[in-house]
Amino acid sequence: xxxxxxxxxxxxxxxxxxxxxxxxxxxxxxxxxxxxxxxxxxxxxxxxxxxxxxxxxxxxxxxxxxxxxxxxxxxxxxxxxxxxxxxxxxxxxxxxxxxxxxxxxxxxxxxxxxxxxxxxxxxxxxxxxxxxxxxxxxxxxxxxxxxxxxxxxxxxxxxxxxxxxxxxxxxxxxxxxxxxxxxxxxxxxxxxxxxxxxxxxxxxxxxxxxxxxxxxxxxxxxxxxxxxxxxxxxxxxxxxxxxxxxxxxxxxxx
Ligand SMILES: C[S@@+](CC[C@H](N)C(=O)[O-])C[C@H]1O[C@@H](n2cnc3c(N)ncnc32)[C@H](O)[C@@H]1O
Numbered sequence: 203x204x205x206x207x208x209x210x211x212x213x214x215x216x217x218x219x220x221x222x223x224x225x226x227x228x229x230x231x232x233x234x235x236x237x238x239x240x241x242x243x244x245x246x247x248x249x250x251x252x253x254x255x256x257x258x259x260x261x262x263x264x265x266x267x268x269x270x271x272x273x274x275x276x277x278x279x280x281x282x283x284x285x286x287x288x289x290x291x292x293x294x295x296x297x298x299x300x301x302x303x304x305x306x307x308x309x310x311x312x313x314x315x316x317x318x319x320x321x322x323x324x325x326x327x328x329x330x331x332x333x334x335x336x337x338x339x340x341x342x343x344x345x346x347x348x349x350x351x352x353x354x355x356x357x358x359x360x361x362x363x364x365x366x367x368x369x370x371x372x373x374x375x376x377x378x379x380x381x382x383x384x385x386x387x388x389x390x391x392x393x394x395x396x397x398x399x400x401x402x403x404x405x406x407x408x409x410x411x412x413x414x415x416x417x418x419x420x421x422x423x424x425x426x427x428x429x430x431x432x433x434x435x436x437x438x439x440x441x442x443x444x445x446x447x448x449x450x451x452x453x454x455x456x
Contacts, residue, residue: 212414213322215414216322216410216411216413216414217322217410218279218280219410219413219414220259220280220282220283220408220410220413221280221281221282221283222282222413223407223408223413224260224280224282224283224285224286225260225286226404226407226408227259227260227283227286227408228260228261228262228286228290229404230401230404230405230407230408231259231260231262231318231405231408232262232347232393232395232405232446233262233263233265233266234262234263234266234317234345234347234393234448235391235392235393235448236266236269236270237391238345238389238391238393238448238450239263239266239267239270239315239343239345240270241389241391241450241452242313242315242341242343242345242450242452243270243313243341243343244341245313245341245342245343245387245452245453245454246312246313246339246340246341246454247339247454248312248337248338248339248340249312250272250312250313250340250341251272251273251312252272252273252275252310252311252312252313253267253272253273253274253275253311253312253313253314253315254274254275254276254277254304254306254310254311254313254314254315254335255267255274255275255276255277255315255316255317256277256301256304256314256315256316256319256332257277257278257279257301257316257317257318257319257320257322257323258276258277258278258283258284258287258296258317259278259280259283259287259317259318259319260283260286260287260290261276261286261287261290261291261294262317263315263317263318263345264276264287264291264294265290265291267315268291268294272313274294275294275295275296275297275306275311276291276294276295276296276297277296277297277298277299277300277301277304277305277306278296278297278298278299279298279299279300281298284296284298301316301319301323301324301327301328301331301332302323302324302327302328302331303327303331304331304332304334304335306335307335308334308335309334309335309336309337309338310335310337311335311336311337311340312336312337312340312341313336313340313341313342313343314332314335314336314340314341314342314343315343315344315345316342316343316344316345317344317345317346318345318346318347320344320371320451321371321372325378325380329342329380329381329382329383330381330382332380332455333380333381333382333383333455336455337455338455338456339454339455340454340455341452341453341454341455342380342383342452342453342454342455343450343451343452344372344450344451344452345448345449345450345451346371346372346448346449347393347395347446347447347448348360348372348446348447348448348449349445349446349447350392350445350446350447353445355434355436355437356444356445358430359427359430359431359434362423362426362427362430363406363409363423363427364411364423372449372451373449378451378453380453382455382456383453383454383455383456384453384454384456385453386451386452386453387451387452387453388449388450388451389449389450390447390448390449390450391447391448391450392445392446392447392448393446393447393448394443394444394445394446395443395444395446396441396442396443396444397441397442397443397444398440398441398442399428399431399432399437399438402431402437402444403424403427403428403431406424406427407420407424412424
């Protein structure tokens with residue numbers, strides 16, 4: 203049986219593992235489909251003008267929200283990630299802070315978006331804080347990009363690189379409950395990420411379980427993944443569209 207103390211420590215190390223690789227993260231992680239952002243926003247029953255991007259990282263999701271013409275504020279606990287965001291998006295107000303203690307006033311946002319990060323939160327504390335900063339009728343929206351495992355070679359690749367933690371969370375999302383919110387709704391959107399074998403392996407290298415792995419373990423897993431990709435016809439000709447699915451959860455603040 204696993205030791206809960208060790209599990210909690212591992213979770214915390216993974217949650218805070220991203221900052222040292224902030225520029226690789228910004229270069230190699232995918233963005234989110236516009237339709238997914240629009241579906242999330244339509245969960246609000248009020249006009250969506252002020253948007254909080256919580257756990258904003260280097261601004262992958264922030265940029266899509268800005269492109270939709272919203273007034274976006276970014277909150278992120280890792281100084282390295284936040285510095286990268288501010289360098290890329292100098293006009294976006296960017297604050298250091300955590301989901302469990304959001305540095306914004308009550309009822310200051312029409313929507314709170316969380317990209318690829320809700321699984322790192324202490325959910326009860328984070329939901330209470332998100333509720334506090336949302337205006338009545340505002341939407342809480344969580345998104346995850348995953349391998350599209352309906353494609354056989356992608357399913358095998360996903361197994362090799364062990365993308366585990368956030369997949370399970372996103373898929374169990376409809377059983378989530380948050381006090382002061384209506385029920386969670388879920389939808390999925392097809393997405394792709396333009397990659398080569400080298401850049402896809404660079405993307406995998408920004409996943410938290412590899413960021414905290416030993417150099418030997420990391421090299422071994424990436425070598426196995428490369429050997430596999432070199433046998434895949436779809437991946438063997440320079441650049442290709444790596445198939446992803448974006449899962450979105452949304453719930454409306456009462
Ligand atoms: C996988 S990155 C996602 C970044 C960005 N949202 C994106 O879509 O690319 C996860 C982010 O969650 C942040 N994070 C981890 N624990 C957090 C917490 N308790 N509150 C807020 N952010 C947290 C990390 O610092 C990291 O930047």
